[in-house]
Amino acid sequence: MLPRSKVFSELGNLILFLVLEGISFYLIITFNDSQAKIYHNSVNVISGSIAGQASNIRSYFSLKEQNNMLLKENAKLKSKLFNLVEKQGAKPEDLQLTVSENQIFNLISARVVNNSISLRNNFLSLNKGRKAGITENQGVIGENGVIGITKAVNDNYTTVLSIFNSQTKISARIKDKGYFGSLVWSNNGDVRYMTLNDIPKHVPIKLGDKVETSGYSNLFPSGIMLGKIVGKKIPPGSSTYELKVRLYQDMTKIKFAYVVVNYETPALDSLYLQTKSL
Amino acid sequence: MNLALLNNGTRFVILLLLQVIVFSQARIGPLGPYYIDIIVFPLAYLLLPFRTPRELQFLLAFGFGLVVDLSMQSPGLHAGASVFTIAVRPIILRLIEPRGGYDKLHSPTLQRFKWPWFATFISTLSLVHILFYFSMEVFTPLFLGAILIKTLLSWFVSTLFIFLIMIILNPLD
Numbered sequence: 001m002l003p004r005s006k007v008f009s010e011l012g013n014l015i016l017f018l019v020l021e022g023i024s025f026y027l028i029i030t031f032n033d034s035q036a037k038i039y040h041n042s043v044n045v046i047s048g049s050i051a052g053q054a055s056n057i058r059s060y061f062s063l064k065e066q067n068n069m070l071l072k073e074n075a076k077l078k079s080k081l082f083n084l085v086e087k088q089g090a091k092p093e094d095l096q097l098t099v100s101e102n103q104i105f106n107l108i109s110a111r112v113v114n115n116s117i118s119l120r121n122n123f124l125s126l127n128k129g130r131k132a133g134i135t136e137n138q139g140v141i142g143e144n145g146v147i148g149i150t151k152a153v154n155d156n157y158t159t160v161l162s163i164f165n166s167q168t169k170i171s172a173r174i175k176d177k178g179y180f181g182s183l184v185w186s187n188n189g190d191v192r193y194m195t196l197n198d199i200p201k202h203v204p205i206k207l208g209d210k211v212e213t214s215g216y217s218n219l220f221p222s223g224i225m226l227g228k229i230v231g232k233k234i235p236p237g238s239s240t241y242e243l244k245v246r247l248y249q250d251m252t253k254i255k256f257a258y259v260v261v262n263y264e265t266p267a268l269d270s271l272y273l274q275t276k277s278l
Numbered sequence: 279m280n281l282a283l284l285n286n287g288t289r290f291v292i293l294l295l296l297q298v299i300v301f302s303q304a305r306i307g308p309l310g311p312y313y314i315d316i317i318v319f320p321l322a323y324l325l326l327p328f329r330t331p332r333e334l335q336f337l338l339a340f341g342f343g344l345v346v347d348l349s350m351q352s353p354g355l356h357a358g359a360s361v362f363t364i365a366v367r368p369i370i371l372r373l374i375e376p377r378g379g380y381d382k383l384h385s386p387t388l389q390r391f392k393w394p395w396f397a398t399f400i401s402t403l404s405l406v407h408i409l410f411y412f413s414m415e416v417f418t419p420l421f422l423g424a425i426l427i428k429t430l431l432s433w434f435v436s437t438l439f440i441f442l443i444m445i446i447l448n449p450l451d
Contacts, residue, residue: 012333013332013333013336016333016336016337017336017361017365020336020337020340020357020358020361021358021361021362023340023354023357024340024343024354024355024357024358024361025354025358026354027347027353027354027357028353028354028355028358028414028417030353030354031353031354032352032353032354032355034417035414035415035417038417038418039417042418
């Protein structure tokens with residue numbers, strides 16, 4: 001006969017066993033590099049595909065709304081194109097630039113399958129990945145502004161660092177004035193506003209001035225409208241403004257996103273590396 | 279009680295030193311590097327007396343595994359495998375229970391039980407430990423082949439060395 005436990009019940013032994021195995025598993029995925037990579041990648045795949053299924057089902061309920069949204073965006077783009085044709089005397093087919101020669105940016109459309117806005121560091125997931133041509137460190141834009149920057153990519157899904165993340169900084173400028181600064185999330189719990197820093201205090205700023213991307217970061221094309229200034233203050237002792245920007249993009253209900261592929265990034269990066277090594 | 283403590287403590291220290299200083303350095307690789315790991319320290323917790331309370335068995339196995347892990351830079355791998363193996367031990371003991379049953383003051387040693395029983399006991403449980411260890415080391419079912427080859431080769435060599443150690447030390451309890 002084997003001795004029975006006197007301190008714990010049988011259930012207690014089971015719990016002890018599970019706790020110890022849990023600790024071991026935690027140690028394995030925390031302190032061993034290859035296991036940690038495999039673990040995080042699997043979690044990414046599993047949670048991505050679960051979120052993808054759920055989003056598939058949810059998307060049926062908002063088909064009409066999404067259709068309207070896409071129609072509107074389509075109309076906007078068409079009118080832009082026709083204006084361009086009208087102004088510059090080009091035909092629409094002339095505007096089809098080839099990738100190898102002249103095209104700088106390309107957009108990859110994707111559906112947002114997962115989104116958080118309530119945490120300190122927020123992330124989104126997109127239902128396209130490396131197979132569609134997405135890589136790390138590319139800009140992601142929505143209908144009315146910037147959404148974030150791609151962070152981790154696997155074959156079919158992408159994790160995006162949301163603009164509501166303490167690590168995200170967007171290079172932005174004031175439209176028609178040209179002064180640029182960086183747009184960050186002040187993390188005050190209100191997802192309608194962000195803060196524009198680093199604009200020198202001698203610049204005349206009016207409330208209602210529009211803010212757009214500067215194009216300096218090569219993640220985003222220049223001139224994407226981001227929002228308008230609704231509050232300004234100069235912190236004591238500082239030489240720059242702290243501007244409150246009301247976003248055009250409503251991050252709480254984004255369904256679609258476009259990943260910006262910049263064909264000049266490799267060339268710019270290598271140039272940057274050369275400069276750094278000087 | 280104190281004698282059992284001394285016995286098992288000494289056994290653990292000897293096995294730890296052997297494991298870390300000798301066997302872990304000698305990673306033999308006829309089929310490429312790192313195919314055979316000689317793992318002998320499970321003997322330390324497998325030989326715990328029958329009367330050891332279950333929860334103490336779990337904690338000791340976890341502790342032994344963790345100490346080996348820390349000296350081999352593989353945090354969690356041996357600890358997890360040891361806890362799993364000590365959980366399986368009563369099942370194996372029940373399956374190979376001799377006619378008279380177990381005397382709960384004894385330990386499952388070679389002197390107490392002789393060869394066929396002891397060989398079955400050690401080889402089964404060291405297989406469990408090594409299989410769990412390599413599953414966690416490779417960490418993906420995609421390389422099931424690698425897990426099985428590593429397990430079988432390492433199990434064969436490790437078990438031989440465990441028998442050798444047992445013959446040389448030959449403790450009663």
